[in-house]
Amino acid sequence: MAKALIVYAHPAHQRSRANRALLNRISDLHNVTVHDLYETYPDFFIDVEAEQKLLLEHDLIVIQHPVYWYNMPALLREWQDLVLEYGYAYGRKQQRLAGKYMWVVLTAGAPEHTYSDTGVNERPLSEYFLHYPRMANVCHLEMKPTFEVYHGRHSPDEDLDKTVEQYRSCLLKYLKEHPGDA
Amino acid sequence: MHEAGFLMQAFVFLAAAVIAVPIAARLGLGSVLGYLCAGAVIGPFALGLIGQDIEEVMHFAEFGVVMMLFLVGLELDPSKLWRMRVPIVGMGGLQVVITSAVIAGIALVYLDNWQHAVVVGMVLSLSSTAIVLQTLNEKGLMKNDSGQSAFAVLLFQDIAVIPMLAVLPLLAVAEVGTFSDKHNLPGYQSALMVLGAVVGIVVVGRWLSRSVFRIIAETRLREMFTATALFLVVGIALLMEHIGLSPALGTFVAGVVLANSEYRHELEAEVEPFKGLLLALFFISVGASIDFALLMENPWPILAMVGGLVLVKLVVLLILGKAFGLSSRSNAIFTFSLAQAGEFAFVLFSFAAARDVLPAYIIDPLTLVVALSMALTPLLFVINERLVLPRLRGAKASERAHDAIKEPEGKAILVGFGRFGQIVGRLLRMNGFEITVLEHDAAQVDLVRNFGHKVYYGDAARMDLLETAGIEDVDLLVLAIDDHQRMLKTIHQVKRHHPDIKILARAAGRREAAELLHAGADHIERETFDSALSMGRKALSLMGFRAYQAQRAAQLFKHHDKKSLFALSEVIEDDKKYLTVAKQHATDLEKVLKSDDQANTELDDRGWDSGS
Numbered sequence: 051m052a053k054a055l056i057v058y059a060h061p062a063h064q065r066s067r068a069n070r071a072l073l074n075r076i077s078d079l080h081n082v083t084v085h086d087l088y089e090t091y092p093d094f095f096i097d098v099e100a101e102q103k104l105l106l107e108h109d110l111i112v113i114q115h116p117v118y119w120y121n122m123p124a125l126l127r128e129w130q131d132l133v134l135e136y137g138y139a140y141g142r143k144q145q146r147l148a149g150k151y152m153w154v155v156l157t158a159g160a161p162e163h164t165y166s167d168t169g170v171n172e173r174p175l176s177e178y179f180l181h182y183p184r185m186a187n188v189c190h191l192e193m194k195p196t197f198e199v200y201h202g203r204h205s206p207d208e209d210l211d212k213t214v215e216q217y218r219s220c221l222l223k224y225l226k227e228h229p230g231d232a
Numbered sequence: 233m234h235e236a237g238f239l240m241q242a243f244v245f246l247a248a249a250v251i252a253v254p255i256a257a258r259l260g261l262g263s264v265l266g267y268l269c270a271g272a273v274i275g276p277f278a279l280g281l282i283g284q285d286i287e288e289v290m291h292f293a294e295f296g297v298v299m300m301l302f303l304v305g306l307e308l309d310p311s312k313l314w315r316m317r318v319p320i321v322g323m324g325g326l327q328v329v330i331t332s333a334v335i336a337g338i339a340l341v342y343l344d345n346w347q348h349a350v351v352v353g354m355v356l357s358l359s360s361t362a363i364v365l366q367t368l369n370e371k372g373l374m375k376n377d378s379g380q381s382a383f384a385v386l387l388f389q390d391i392a393v394i395p396m397l398a399v400l401p402l403l404a405v406a407e408v409g410t411f412s413d414k415h416n417l418p419g420y421q422s423a424l425m426v427l428g429a430v431v432g433i434v435v436v437g438r439w440l441s442r443s444v445f446r447i448i449a450e451t452r453l454r455e456m457f458t459a460t461a462l463f464l465v466v467g468i469a470l471l472m473e474h475i476g477l478s479p480a481l482g483t484f485v486a487g488v489v490l491a492n493s494e495y496r497h498e499l500e501a502e503v504e505p506f507k508g509l510l511l512a513l514f515f516i517s518v519g520a521s522i523d524f525a526l527l528m529e530n531p532w533p534i535l536a537m538v539g540g541l542v543l544v545k546l547v548v549l550l551i552l553g554k555a556f557g558l559s560s561r562s563n564a565i566f567t568f569s570l571a572q573a574g575e576f577a578f579v580l581f582s583f584a585a586a587r588d589v590l591p592a593y594i595i596d597p598l599t600l601v602v603a604l605s606m607a608l609t610p611l612l613f614v615i616n617e618r619l620v621l622p623r624l625r626g627a628k629a630s631e632r633a634h635d636a637i638k639e640p641e642g643k644a645i646l647v648g649f650g651r652f653g654q655i656v657g658r659l660l661r662m663n664g665f666e667i668t669v670l671e672h673d674a675a676q677v678d679l680v681r682n683f684g685h686k687v688y689y690g691d692a693a694r695m696d697l698l699e700t701a702g703i704e705d706v707d708l709l710v711l712a713i714d715d716h717q718r719m720l721k722t723i724h725q726v727k728r729h730h731p732d733i734k735i736l737a738r739a740a741g742r743r744e745a746a747e748l749l750h751a752g753a754d755h756i757e758r759e760t761f762d763s764a765l766s767m768g769r770k771a772l773s774l775m776g777f778r779a780y781q782a783q784r785a786a787q788l789f790k791h792h793d794k795k796s797l798f799a800l801s802e803v804i805e806d807d808k809k810y811l812t813v814a815k816q817h818a819t820d821l822e823k824v825l826k827s828d829d830q831a832n833t834e835l836d837d838r839g840w841d842s843g844s
Contacts, residue, residue: 064778092783 051081052230054221055108056155059087059115059126066116068157068202068210075214076221083108087125094128101133105147109228111191112221113182114155116202120171120178130185139189148190151228154182155197155217162200194224244281248274249512256610262370264363265610267512271519272607278524298469298479299503299510300362300575304390305487306500316384323381323556324388327570331357331548338540343594347403351590352598354396355581356541358389360574362511363609368569371613375705377558378565385570390484393576394430397583398423404589425475430485433468437489445495449674449689461502494677497670498690500700514575522603526596534597538604542612545571560624568616572609573602644708645670645701647722649680649687652738652759653712657685668701672713693718695725703730711737714759716744720751727752742797746810749801765790792821 058073060066063086076082085104091097105111115122122130137144158165158175165175175198186193197220199213248270256266274281336346336353343349364382365374373379401423441464448460468486469479490496527534549570553563581599584590646657649671660667670690671677677689690697693715703709709726711719719737726733737753739745745756765786772782796817803809 061780064781088780089778092779 052109052225052228053107054079054082054110054112054225055104056082056084056112056114057087057126057129058084059123059129061088061123061125063088066157066202068199068213069114069116071210071214072114072155072157072199072217075218079221081225082221087129088123091125094125096129096132098132098135101129102138102146105133105150108150109230110151110153110221110224111147112153112155115157117156117158117175117178134185134189145188145190150191151194151224152182152186152189152191153194153197153220153224154179155199157199157202159202160200161205162198165200194220244274245513245516248281248516253512261614262367262610263512264366264515265607267515268519268607268610271516272522272524273519274516275520275522277520277522295469295479295510295513298483299465299507300514301390301484302465302487303500303503303507304361304365305484305489306491306496306503308387308390308488308491316380316387319381319384319556320388323552324385324392327385327548327552328354328357328389328392330552331545334544334548335541338544348590348594351400351403351584352594354399355577355584356573356598356602358393358574358576358580359386359545359570360572360606360609361386361390362514362575363572363606364569366511367610367613373565376562376565378562378569381553381556381558381562381566382569389574389576393580394426394485396580398426400580400584400589401587404587429472429475429482433482433485434489437486437493441490442493442495445493445689446674446678449495449498454691457498458502461499462506465503494681494687494689497668497688497697497701501690501694501697504696504700518575518603518606521599522607523596523600526600527604534600534604537597537601538608541573541601541605542571542608561621564616564620564624568612568620569609571612572605574606577602643706644668644710645698645703645706646710646712648672648711648713648738649685650676650712650714652714653710654680654685656710656712668706670697670701691718693721695722695729698722698726703733706733709733709735711735711753713738714740716740716747720747723748723751723753742800745797746801746804749798750804761790761793789821792817796821 056073056076058069060069063069073084077084083104113126115126121127134140139145139147156175156179160171163169164171165173167173176196179196182196183193185191197217199217201209205213249267252270252273253263253266256269257263273279332350332353334353335356336349339349339352340346343352364386368374368379368382374383402420445457445460448456464486465483468482472479472482490499493499546567549567550563553566558566578599581590581595581602585592585595644660644665644667646653646660646667646669649657649669650673653669653671657667657669669685669687671680671687672689672691674689677687680687688701690701698709703726711722713719716739723735723737726735734754735752736755736757737748739748739756739758741758745758748756768789769782769786772785773779777785796813799813799817800810803813
């Protein structure tokens with residue numbers, strides 16, 4: 051069976067309504083590993099070798115984080131620089147992650163309509179994260195459609211419940227889709 | 233000599249120095265010329281205030297050289313020697329060989345047999361370590377190409393003296409046997425004796441001295457160490473004299489042997505004050521030993537010899553400097569600094585006299601030539617600076633700033649190599665920094681040396697010791713000892729003499745930390761603070777805090793604590809204010825902690841509050 055690794059970065063997880071709900075809903079899945087970066091490396095000293103090994107052991111790499119300043123939290127950025135290095139993740143014939151699935155999960159504080167040409171954030175959220183498709187391409191990863199959660203703290207509970215269910219089913223679908231080790 | 237004789241003589245020496253040196257320094261001529269003039273004035277040939285007979289003066293001079301060579305030897309750490317092997321062997325070797333050959337060739341014209349000419353050539357090829365190093369140091373030129381090259385040549389000469397002393401007896405001419413000799417040994421036997429003595433010193437220095445110094449160090453009495461250091465130098469000098477060898481050579485070898493010892497810096501510091509005075513004494517003696525009577529008798533031949541000697545040396549040095557790629561400015565300094573005969577010549581001449589290698593009619597005028605050429609050196613420096621250098625192209629300002637510093641020596645001194653200092657030291661060394669480490673516990677020095685750590689014995693509260701450890705050239709001083717008072721004293725001293733050096737100090741607690749900061753430490757670490765904080769952080773996370781939350785809480789705590797520490801250091805001298813400020817900050821911190829407690833969030837309330 052295919053295995054998923056959720057590379058999760060949230061500096062204040064204890065205060066995140068959306069992310070706690072999302073992760074709670076998949077905690078029963080045995081083939082899903084939640085890798086909490088801020089919990090593992092509170093001092094930002096990343097064990098690169100261990101990280102690279104961990105990635106190799108999984109088939110679906112989920113990158114999940116809140117949106118801060120139209121971007122990712124600092125530790126995830128550091129992780130990207132150090133772990134996805136030349137000769138491992140990219141380089142001529144050196145894409146060791148090739149063939150894996152990549153799925154980005156973003157949680158934003160503002161409601162969805164603000165992320166549009168006419169909203170206060172001026173453009174869709176995906177346009178702020180155009181580097182993810184590039185990353186998938188460079189590393190020969192197969193990128194799945196980005197999962198976007200809006201209005202994280204203040205959305206009605208039933209909306210959040212629905213989102214969480216979607217999240218779980220997407221994850222299960224991708225896991226099923228991937229051929230796994232075989 | 234009557235009872236007040238010694239004091240009177242000391243008084244005369246000191247008075248002459250105190251009067252002459254400041255005048256020379258004021259005139260920009262350097263201290264050496266001051267001493268030399270002072271010596272000439274009070275010597276037996278002018279005022280006659282000291283040493284009614286020249287023997288006495290020469291005896292003084294001899295011990296000045298002895299002490300100095302011990303220190304020169306201590307500086308010759310073999311690894312330093314190895315790094316400079318090319319200039320030492322190349323430049324130094326060629327200088328000695330070529331100069332010896334040229335002088336011997338000229339001497340052959342005037343002397344009857346070749347052995348005399350060869351001896352004269354060898355003896356006069358050497359330069360004056362004392363004058364040159366003292367002057368270059370004074371002018372801040374030691375780290376330049378010119379200074380390094382001069383040092384390399386002097387080093388080779390210092391070493392060349394050993395084979396010279398061994399060879400001299402072999403060059404004895406049988407028919408000149410009129411002078412008294414303590415030991416009428418055949419040449420080869422004397423040579424063997426030199427070798428034997430050197431080997432003896434090496435053996436004793438390497439294997440015996442360590443345990444002796446350790447026992448002395450454990451008494452923790454500083455004067456015992458001073459006494460031991462002097463005992464060692466005087467003892468070797470006497471021993472050498474007894475078996476008819478040069479005391480200077482003996483102590484020089486002893487110095488080299490001990491250069492590797494963990495007690496090297498301590499020894500240097502103990503001998504240093506004596507060296508200062510004795511070096512002065514030596515220069516005064518040289519001045520006083522100038523035989524003006526002999527000079528007056530036949531001034532022109534003597535002056536011609538001095539001029540010829542200096543000229544030969546200048547030409548040889550100039551060519552060598554060019555061949556080894558010195559810039560014209562560096563080459564000028566290098567050439568002019570080394571164009572004299574040296575104090576080793578006195579040693580070798582007296583050795584040669586005792587061995588009947590040279591007759592008095594050769595030695596006497598040449599001794600005068602040597603002294604005059606040495607006296608000429610400070611003047612040559614002046615000529616070079618005022619007449620030669622200004623004519624050479626090349627920016628003058630760049631001479632000091634940009635010349636390559638060839639010695640990749642440590643830029644930091646670490647004091648204390650116990651539980652605390654070891655961590656600092658290992659981190660610095662692991663990252664490629666060569667640091668000088670001092671530790672005042674002899675047993676600890678032994679212990680960590682066994683694990684391959686290069687550590688020197690020494691008490692850091694002493695400025696002189698820090699000077700010998702090279703504090704002048706470091707950017708950083710790390711104080712990792714646990715004696716608070718001693719650290720305060722060190723900080724005061726170092727900041728007074730070298731305000732640019734950054735000082736990092738280990739503090740026991742808050743009060744000590746505040747005092748150290750107030751004393752001028754640039755950075756302090758409380759020895760238990762970070763580890764306690766780290767444990768607190770671990771406790772927080774085990775009780776349910778997220779790791780990053782705990783990390784930030786600890787950082788915030790540290791930040792607040794540090795702020796109050798800086799505030800405390802400003803009022804440390806006023807006990808009342810200190811208490812007020814301390815209380816104020818305690819309540820402040822409590823307030824912060826309490827408000828957080830009520831809000832049930834982490835200390836830093838503001839971060840990542842977007843609700844995403």
